Amino acid sequence: MSKHYTPRNTDLQLNRIGYGAMQLAGPHVWGPPKDRAAAVAVLRAAMELGINHIDTSDFYGPHVTNQIIREALHPYRDDLTIVTKIGFRRGEDQSWLPAASAEELRSAVHDNLRNLGLDVLDVVNYRAPGLEGADGSSIAEPLKAMLRLKEEGLIRHIGLSNVNAEQVAEAQQITDIVCVQNHYNLAHRKDDALIDTLAAQGIAYVPFFPLGGFSPLQSEVLTQTAAALHATPMQVALAWLLQRSPNMLVIPGTSSVTHLRENVAAGALQLDAATVQALNAI
Template sequence: MKQSQKNGAAVAGTISLGDLTVNRLGFGAMRLCGDSAWGKPRDRDHAYRVLQRAVELGVNFIDTADSYGPEANELLISQALYPYRSGLVIGTKGGLVRPNRRSWVEDGRPEHLRRAIEGSLQRLRLERIDLYQLHAPDPNVPFIASVETLADLRRLGKIRHIGLSNVTVAQLEAARAITPIVSVQNPYNLRNRTSEDVLAACERLGLAFLPWYPLGGKRGLKANKVKQVAARLGLTHAALSLAWLLARSPVMLPIPGTRSIDHLEDNVLAAALKLAPEDFNDLE
């Protein structure tokens, strides 16, 4: 089904990222890399079309990271979309490195984060990153030192807003004592709700919550509850899962990713879905 921007992501409503406003259904670009978010896409031109179609559908928040590729994902976004459409917000992350395809290693050292943001600025062709997120706390570096580094970079004008990823409520509060935080990106989906307390904190504080792995993978999409409600409503499992996330909390900003334009368009359909109370409850 072809959709125009008028009935695309904007139907989900909007959410604030500091002084920025974006539609409440974004796009996670990680899967546009090779397998395991490693290397370049097999079909670069098709990856360009996916990104361009997302923007056509009203998606105005795109999430990436320097570790996706590594570096290839940020380059792909700038190659496909620069010069950027007015109002498009690109959030990226730093603090994880990839020694090889299977490894994700935390590196929250101040010197690494300073180098990382300079690389992201260059690859994304930006003078300032609208949302820069600490990808994960580094157990070998004081968390406060990593956050203070991002606060310094914000004061220097390289970062507009700071977000956190893979954090606890205590870490969120510690970071907020140092610098304004506008968002948290933690795993959350129908099957995995271990970040329920972090979501509640974001609701209390008025921060955006970006659920990563929002569909829960194949196992999540094949869960009996999802299959039963989706069949009853005539929806795909993915669209239903995203509709549930949007209904779950007003601070939720899902960022589903895909390599397929058909799947992208199906995901964006979730923006217009309104679950009846009994359907929402059946998924709880």
């Protein structure tokens, strides 16, 4: 199993275990963390463990997560790829609000550049509407706005988040897509066909909520498998994802260095065919 993945038409060599920075913000992804020094330590430990792919957004906090990334890691290592996302903003009541006009997308890119301390963003995902999954609406206009930002040199590569297969196809009529980030895990597998299509096209697939997110997976099979392998359920879930398809990149988030080390160790966990079959049945 390869430990790296390079999306087609890019020079990005991404280690398949990355880091999702959402948990660096405060509760409900709002405000500062309880322990900023601990957040900085987690990011620096991620670099020491060989992680070279960080997923973030300036609407985490808002602004907080990117500012912590900059404090911890700037100037950035040459091999570090920071992937951010735009298309939403946070309301004063901590709500998540669509923000997909050309002006809002441009402003969001500049917010990310400023708070990360960058002149150009490596990868920017358009986070399409829908709080319970993709709503299937047209994403042509936002993608055209992002293409203009790419042509201006503010974005290197464009990705998508919270989309279905039809929206991916629509976006590909406008610009190259390097990655798709959607809700996917052992128990939430609506994207099985899409993952295989993207793999054939050389496009990375990045699952969020790998262990269920705000409603953690409850599975006796997962618990028993983890115990038999002397691993944690999270490690087994991550290993299953990595073996699911070679274009799969995982971005587990944590505010703990101990959990970070456990997540990285999942990359060495090999699941045999019988174990995979049992997990597939969840």
